[in-house]
Amino acid sequence: MFADRARIIIRSGKGGDGHVSFRRELFVPDGGPDGGDGGKGGDVIFEVDEGLNTLIDYRHRRKFSAQDGQEGGKRRCHGRNGEDIVLKVPQGTVIKEAKSGQVIADMSGDNRRQVILKGGRGGNGNMHYATSTMQAPKYAQPGQEAIELEVLLELKVIADVGLVGFPNVGKSTLLSRVTNANPKIANYHFTTLSPNLGVVDMEGGGFVIADIPGLIEGASEGVGLGHEFLRHIERTKVMIHIVDAASVEGRDPVDDIHKINAELAAYNEELAKRPQVIAANKTDAIYAEEEDPIARLRREFEPQGIPVFAISAVTGAGVKELLYHVQKMLRALPQEATVFEQEYDPQLHLPGENLPFTVTKSSEEENTYLVEGPRIEKMLGYTNLESEKGFQFFQNFLKDQGILEQLEALGIQDGDTVRIYGLQFDYYK
Template structure:
């Protein structure tokens, strides 16, 4: 079974805890703090593997977790960093946050490797908290917690041209004739259960990649038949070849077929429906001139709308050369940049605002802010950078900590302490 969709749970590694210890050496009666830092937790990384073409492996295993970092030790020993977990996926895989459906990463184009969840940073040992007024710190920073996220993986094939049309209109036969693809072909509906890719080689380097999108029928965008399972595969295509049975061998009207399929594309994604389209009027070898000319009718209906008609026969090869050159010329006019889906969900920012408790209380003239939310934010934020400091200020405002401080009576110039961080408050 071709697997182009999967849902998995990913988890980064927890950072190792910092250590609390003090030097215990002969002739050193008042040894200072020497607790070591914890190691970094493992990242969750997605990487493109050229040898894969399905998501089958992710149908059997649903949970993937990186290892936790090692705790720090005495004598300033640093805990070992954990190994990252690398998840291999085929090119074209889009990673989405499961609940919202927002894109986290598109593993295509230049993006061959991306960190999706960062491991927790190791906690600082108590050696870092010694000050002139606190020479025996008995506090060490815990390692930052792991992050957990349900994601969906969707494989959207990478092709320049998509073949669309009702089942049994000759898409697979056409693809096998013009490319190196060898799809299984038989005379019944839903013959093609997998998206078939092939490369069209034309002189002067005008080749392109073409994909046969299977199972598209009326109602596909609403989940009827198999079409909704495969519509995602035309989201990257720049142009559509709409193959229609011009001879009406199964009693269907070719003009109505085109309108029905285009309605499904519009319902699924209006952007796709608006892309350039060329109609391939197939099976001209079995058209019998005993009534209205179906090719003339198709041209009269669609060419005024800017959609060219090319009569072809997948069985005999008639008209296919002209069609392929027309497609190559049309592709030259389109945007050559690959279709890549932009990131919409940023785990680094989204997961830090989890509903974790915190407290704000005055102690000896210092306003102490504590809680797992604060520790988590400090562990993931580089306050030495301009961007990190701006994020820190936004965090204080968005989480209501500034309001809590003002409600507690803080004045400009008063001191705020958040674990190892201490600063003066100014509006």
């Protein structure tokens, strides 16, 4: 089974907690703090594996976790770092944040390995919090939390040219003639249920061509397997529309081109604007003496800048001319591959990092200001305000987050009171 889509949950390792301990040695009755730091949590890393061509490995397993960092130990022992987890994916896999659909990373081009989630930072042991006024701190910093994220993996085939058309128009037959690919060929609708890739070897430079499974009306709305197929042509530079010029199954080739372009535009407007060429196939089966279907196609589309080539994928007639024209089109286009830019950075969405807070003037107490919000509460949970170093960290936090600036904007004066949950401070600039 071809698997080109998977939804999984990834989790980085939690940072190990810092340790609280004190030296206890013979003849050293009052040893200082010697609690070690916690280890860093493991990262979640995605890596391209050239031996893979589907995402089947992620269909039967849902959650992937890196290892947590180890807690710090006595005698300043540093906790062991958690092991990374490396997830292998085929080239062309796009990693998206599941809820928003925004791109986190595109594993194609030069991007062969990328850290998607960084492991949590290890917490400081109590040896870091000793001061002249607090020589025996009974506090250590917790490790940074793990990050858990649901991601969508989508395999978008990397090919220069995409073959599009309705079922049974001859895409697989053409691909088997011009490349080393061996697609299954049979006279059934939805014969091709997975993209077939092949390399066209030509003098002066070949190109990769993909037989995209047959479209049907409503594909852009997900009818049939529409979305499963359309995503594979998002990277292609040129599209070859293959139509049944002989109308063997009663289809109108001109109408087919309009319908396919409508589906492309409905799915992604940029796709409909890509350079196109029409391959009017099955010319060996044209027997009618009425209007020439090739001439009709040319009258309709060549004024729009879309050339029409009469071919027979079975006999090979006209195929060489089509391929040389496509090669010429590709040479005139930018050579760099289509790579999707990052839209979502998980590091900007760390637990608690972007939680809101409010700064208000109390309506009940004179010269009193209130600072509240889950982010403030979280910060207080891992800050030792009894130590000089911890209180300095707290002051810097208020400044860096713009809280002091907001207090001044509300008119706070020296000596006024600031309440933060159960804590109360006098403000001095």
